[in-house]
Amino acid sequence: MIKALFFDIDGTLxxxxxxxxxxxxxxxxxxxxxxxxxxxxxxxxxxQCIDNLGDLEVDGYITLNGGYCIAGSEDVIYKHAIPQEDIHSMLEYQRTVHSFPCACVTEDKIVLNYRNESVDALYEQIRLKAPEIGSIEALADKEIFQLIAFFTAEEEERIMAYMPNSLAARWSPYFADVVAKGCTKAVGIDRIIEHYGISLKETMAFGDGGNDIAMLQHAGVGVAMGNAMDEVKKAADFVTTSVDEDGIVNTLRHFGLL
Structure with a gap:
């Protein structure tokens, strides 16, 4: 019996x-x-950037791709920052090799070094205000839980070689989410269900992007939206219709939850 549902937001809910x-x-x-x-x-x-759920009430949050988990609305039950040596290596790459737009996400703020067309395109797509422009070097010794890194898929391997203790996942061609190794939405599921006393086989997860793959493979039932990338569909137990074709409701009916 399913006791917990996990939902990606953009392109899923x-x-x-x-x-x-x-x-x-x-x-x-x-x-x-x-x-x-x-x-x-x-x-x-x-x-603080989840602003598009309307009046939907939920029981908790896996945020920053598993790097920061909250039970209820404010009880932080798990957090895992990017190792500082990786942050310093990334900043050195920015200074000496190639500069790219990068937002550093701390516990209470997001600071972006500069904007370009990719930054503007992303935030227009998700209808969210772009982060404040500021010095990311000033945050180097603080806990940084995620980088919103605007490099291409082709640049990713070269740049991530400077951050051996981190991993990148993307659901958009514009950027990658960079978090500490060991941080995935799958880890977030484990932290949440441990807190609530739910078993993994009693979970169902929904997603559409590359950063959802680990979660869909890990949950009791992993559901890819019809609008998901092909590799996401391959990782899922079930592929539903798109977010614009009642994909979530159709799945819940298919599995007898409605």
Missing amino acids: VSFKTHTIAASTMEALRNLRAKGIKVFIATGRQL
């Missing part, structure tokens, strides 16, 4: 076309929570 959660999905999740099934968010976003 929230449509890139409407920038909202479908009314049918909202109603379904409210009904499931009323039956005692817990609903969790699993996102690359920082908690």
